Amino acid sequence: MSSDGKFKPKMIGIICNWCCYGGADLCGVSRFQYPTYIRLVRVMCSGRVDLKHIFLAFSNGADAMFVGGCHINDCHYNPEGNYDALSMVNLCKKLLEHVGINPKRLRLEWVSAGEGIRFANIMNEFGREIEELGPLGKSEGIDPSELKSRLESVGRLIPYFKLTKMKELALHNPDQEMYTRLYTSEEVDRLIREAPSYYIDPEKCRACTACARKCPAEAIISAKGQVHIVDQEKCIRCGTCFETCPPKFRAVTKIVGEPVPPPLPEDQRTIVRKGKESEVA
Numbered sequence: 001m002s003s004d005g006k007f008k009p010k011m012i013g014i015i016c017n018w019c020c021y022g023g024a025d026l027c028g029v030s031r032f033q034y035p036t037y038i039r040l041v042r043v044m045c046s047g048r049v050d051l052k053h054i055f056l057a058f059s060n061g062a063d064a065m066f067v068g069g070c071h072i073n074d075c076h077y078n079p080e081g082n083y084d085a086l087s088m089v090n091l092c093k094k095l096l097e098h099v100g101i102n103p104k105r106l107r108l109e110w111v112s113a114g115e116g117i118r119f120a121n122i123m124n125e126f127g128r129e130i131e132e133l134g135p136l137g138k139s140e141g142i143d144p145s146e147l148k149s150r151l152e153s154v155g156r157l158i159p160y161f162k163l164t165k166m167k168e169l170a171l172h173n174p175d176q177e178m179y180t181r182l183y184t185s186e187e188v189d190r191l192i193r194e195a196p197s198y199y200i201d202p203e204k205c206r207a208c209t210a211c212a213r214k215c216p217a218e219a220i221i222s223a224k225g226q227v228h229i230v231d232q233e234k235c236i237r238c239g240t241c242f243e244t245c246p247p248k249f250r251a252v253t254k255i256v257g258e259p260v261p262p263p264l265p266e267d268q269r270t271i272v273r274k275g276k277e278s279e280v281a
């Protein structure tokens with residue numbers, strides 16, 4: 001809020017080094033004005049911007065996010081990173097909608113290094129739009145702490161979205177309109193509803209370590225002779241442990257739509273072996 005009582009949004013722009021940052025620079029040297037509350041972060045390519053960055057910014061109080069890249073076919077990298085940004089932003093808009101956030105709070109634009117005035121115009125227009133919407137959660141009618149918790153819970157599923165939507169996220173199609181139809185709200189709702197969790201049954205785990213050795217996210221708490229535990233915060237829900245656990249143990253369970261049982265306390269994880277038999281102490 002400024003001294004005149006007018007709402008000043010917190011806005012972050014992540015922009016590519018080669019084109020959009022050049023446009024922002026030209027805008028500055030040409031003395032075109034745009035709101036000072038828009039803070040810019042320079043990255044080498046708009047394709048570097050991740051769903052995680054956007055979710056983190058919103059959960060930490062940003063009212064809006066801007067992503068700026070080179071025009072399609074002008075990307076300085078091969079394959080073109082701006083296609084990745086285009087697909088990611090369209091998926092992110094649907095995820096924000098699921099959380100209850102107005103997707104207009106996320107904007108993607110292509111700006112070349114010669115388009116200083118256009119950069120200023122976009123920033124001014126976007127700033128005005130967000131000023132009208134008000135603080136994050138206001139136009140949505142959601143309490144900020146509730147919004148933060150929703151963002152964090154969906155944010156934890158980001159690796160799973162990236163795995164399940166790998167093909168769409170890597171799509172390079174010159175028809176930019178097509179990207180707006182690439183993800184549907186129903187599909188995103190279903191993805192979230194059906195997101196699996198993996199749990200190791202302490203009665204069945206025999207600490208063979210196979211799952212921990214294969215887990216790509218180092219999400220399995222593993223120790224010799226101890227029941228293994230899935231760290232739910234780190235787990236990317238790839239299902240590798242489920243597939244790896246030997247059939248004679250079948251200790252990993254896939255859980256959908258139900259809460260995951262709490263992990264066994266640390267002092268109860270030792271597996272006591274009696275001859276060929278073994279049991280959890």
Ligand code: SF4
Binds near residue numbers: 220237240
């Ligand atoms: S599903 Fe299993 S293997 Fe995959 S990240 Fe989670 S704990 Fe690791």
Ligand code: SF4
Binds near residue numbers: 200209211228244245
């Ligand atoms: S693969 Fe199965 S039995 Fe082996 S440590 Fe993992 S959960 Fe336990």
